Amino acid sequence: MQIYLPIAEVSVNAFLLLGLGGLVGVLSGMFGVGGGFLMTPLLFFIGIPPPVAVATGANQIVASSFSAVLAHFRRRAVDLRMGTVLLIGGLFGAALGVMLFNYLKALGQVDLLVTLFYVVFLGIIGMLMFVESLRAIRRARGGKPATKRKKHTWIQKLPLKMRFRASGLYISVIPPLLVGLSVGVLAAIMGVGGGFIMVPAMIYLLGMPTKVVIGTSLFQIIFVAAFTTMLHAVSSQIVDVVLAVLLLVGGVVGAQFGTRIGSKMKAEQLRILLAILVLAVCFKLGLDLLIEPREVYSISSADAS
Amino acid sequence: MRARLAVALLLLAALPVRGEEVVLGLSQNSVSIDTTFSGSQILLFGAIKREVAIPPDELGVVVTIAGPSQPLDVRRKERRFGIWVNVDAVEVDSAPSFYAVATSGPWDDVLTQVEDLRHKISIPRAIRSVGAPSTVERAQDFTDAVIRIRTRNGAYQIREGAVELSEQTLFRTSVDLPSNLAEGGYVTRIFLTRSGNVVSEYETVIDVRKVGMERWLFELSRENAMIYGLMSLAIAIAAGWAASMAFRLLRRG
Numbered sequence: 226m227q228i229y230l231p232i233a234e235v236s237v238n239a240f241l242l243l244g245l246g247g248l249v250g251v252l253s254g255m256f257g258v259g260g261g262f263l264m265t266p267l268l269f270f271i272g273i274p275p276p277v278a279v280a281t282g283a284n285q286i287v288a289s290s291f292s293a294v295l296a297h298f299r300r301r302a303v304d305l306r307m308g309t310v311l312l313i314g315g316l317f318g319a320a321l322g323v324m325l326f327n328y329l330k331a332l333g334q335v336d337l338l339v340t341l342f343y344v345v346f347l348g349i350i351g352m353l354m355f356v357e358s359l360r361a362i363r364r365a366r367g368g369k370p371a372t373k374r375k376k377h378t379w380i381q382k383l384p385l386k387m388r389f390r391a392s393g394l395y396i397s398v399i400p401p402l403l404v405g406l407s408v409g410v411l412a413a414i415m416g417v418g419g420g421f422i423m424v425p426a427m428i429y430l431l432g433m434p435t436k437v438v439i440g441t442s443l444f445q446i447i448f449v450a451a452f453t454t455m456l457h458a459v460s461s462q463i464v465d466v467v468l469a470v471l472l473l474v475g476g477v478v479g480a481q482f483g484t485r486i487g488s489k490m491k492a493e494q495l496r497i498l499l500a501i502l503v504l505a506v507c508f509k510l511g512l513d514l515l516i517e518p519r520e521v522y523s524i525s526s527a528d529a530s
Numbered sequence: 531m532r533a534r535l536a537v538a539l540l541l542l543a544a545l546p547v548r549g550e551e552v553v554l555g556l557s558q559n560s561v562s563i564d565t566t567f568s569g570s571q572i573l574l575f576g577a578i579k580r581e582v583a584i585p586p587d588e589l590g591v592v593v594t595i596a597g598p599s600q601p602l603d604v605r606r607k608e609r610r611f612g613i614w615v616n617v618d619a620v621e622v623d624s625a626p627s628f629y630a631v632a633t634s635g636p637w638d639d640v641l642t643q644v645e646d647l648r649h650k651i652s653i654p655r656a657i658r659s660v661g662a663p664s665t666v667e668r669a670q671d672f673t674d675a676v677i678r679i680r681t682r683n684g685a686y687q688i689r690e691g692a693v694e695l696s697e698q699t700l701f702r703t704s705v706d707l708p709s710n711l712a713e714g715g716y717v718t719r720i721f722l723t724r725s726g727n728v729v730s731e732y733e734t735v736i737d738v739r740k741v742g743m744e745r746w747l748f749e750l751s752r753e754n755a756m757i758y759g760l761m762s763l764a765i766a767i768a769a770g771w772a773a774s775m776a777f778r779l780l781r782r783g
Contacts, residue, residue: 226566227566227567227568227709228565228566229563229564229565229566229567229568229709229744231740231743231744231747231748231751232747232748232751234710234712235709235710236567236568236569236709236710284762284763284766285766287763287766287767287770288765288766288767288769288770288773289770290770291766291767291770291771291774292769292770292771292773292774293770293774295770295771295774296774333603333605333616333619334615334616337613337615337616451763454759454762454763454766455756455759455760455763457759458751458755458756458758458759458762459755459756459759462751462752462755462758464751464758464759464762466747466758466761466762466765467565467747469762469765469766470765470769473766473769473770474769477769477770477773481777514613514614515612515613515614516614517609517614518607518614520675520678520679521606521607521608521614522604522605522606522607522671522672522675522676522678522679523604523605523607523616523679524602524603524604524605524675524676524679524680525602525603525605
């Protein structure tokens with residue numbers, strides 16, 4: 226069934242979108258990530274204009290994160306105070322990101338920027354995860370206990386300290402603000418919630434306990450993604466609500482299946498699969514930058530500015 | 531007086547325009563883009579009305595449909611530091627979003643170069659490009675690229691011999707409109723030619739409009755961007771909440 230998207234101004238198969246939402250939903254249910262980093266490139270592949278894909282992705286993240294954060298609230302696994310600090314950084318970051326996005330859109334380099342961000346970040350995160358989970362699997366086979374991480378000492382020396390009860394931390398607000406800021410920029414440019422960067426940063430940089438990390442990250446992502454959606458909707462009118470709804474319906478159903486599959490697999494196996502997936506998306510996008518395109522010319526409407 | 535009459539008569543004789551005229555019918559004079567829109571086909575049919583004997587010169591019919599024109603940025607990629615980046619851009623002042631030309635015979639037989647220039651019939655003539663920045667070499671390549679890309683995705687069509695002509699009087703053709711159609715007035719022109727010279731011209735407009743929900747959403751997103759954004763968020767949050775509730779109930783049940 227073909228459906229015409231009013232803002233993207235293309236006609237696509239509704240079942241393809243439902244399936245896409247479902248597929249990403251399965252993966253996000255399995256791995257506990259928002260899935261925005263997979264959704265946006267997949268939307269590029271099926272011919273949704275990149276700016277619309279990015280802006281609509283942000284809207285879809287609001288829905289999936291909201292659904293997920295409710296479960297974490299019930300388990301009291303959200304550090305509201307830390308979430309608020311991250312959020313303040315995140316809002317500034319999102320504003321900065323949208324400004325950068327619009328500036329580069331005027332220059333005609335926005336596609337390149339989005340793709341480069343994807344290649345770089347997916348590459349780094351994918352490699353780190355891959356190496357880390359390989360080690361974990363080897364450790365599990367060798368039967369040796371995991372080695373403890375060293376605490377970063379320079380973070381303890383920064384001023385403006387604050388107590389975060391739910392996380393059991395007493396640290397400066399500067400590192401969380403910076404983490405929030407950079408994830409906000411990413412969210413705006415890449416159309417992702419940034420969970421795949423936020424979660425490692427909270428664990429390894431801020432030293433937060435794992436049980437509150439996902440809930441807190443989701444909490445602040447909702448607001449940053451909502452803010453990004455509004456900025457995109459007002460500044461360039463590229464949020465396609467029909468597209469968002471279709472992806473969302475598929476995503477919600479898929480996530481439930483994903484959770485079931487995920488609960489039957491081992492954590493290291495899951496992580497290595499996710500790492501391979503991330504690297505595959507990164508590889509495909511990177512290849513497009515390196516290989517000579519079939520058509521070196523591209524058209525865009527000039528009235529966008 | 532007599533001289534004037536003679537001049538008028540001469541003019542009349544020199545202008546065979548009066549002799550033949552196009553009468554046109556359309557299968558539809560508007561196209562509605564609704565949620566299930568996936569392209570459309572427009573059937574054009576007509577007759578040639580004449581009050582004189584059929585002239586001996588070869589008859590041709592050329593039909594064009596042009597979507598709303600807009601300025602375009604055309605960019606060219608080049609390899610820089612190992613990756614392909616946009617390096618230069620040319621603004622094409624005005625290019626139709628859709629353009630289809632159908633003729634009743636081979637291009638050179640139905641239309642002369644001069645008439646093409648005058649009426650801007652062929653695709654390269656329908657695109658207007660002036661003032662490419664002097665830093666860009668070969669600005670013509672950019673216009674060619676627009677034609678090439680849009681021909682490939684069906685937005686520009688040249689179909690020689692697609693107009694069926696019978697008994698030098700009736701003609702018909704159909705034009706496929708793709709699914710990614712821009713809104714606006716689609717100017718439809720019919721040219722009647724004799725030996726490549728235009729003898730009669732007929733023009734009408736096919737209205738392409740988003741309707742229903744498509745229209746409503748599109749207008750809301752443009753005119754009340756704030757409300758549209760809030761609505762998108764409200765839908766997203768409601769959907770997220772509903773999903774969470776539904777699956778809690780399922781798990782309990």
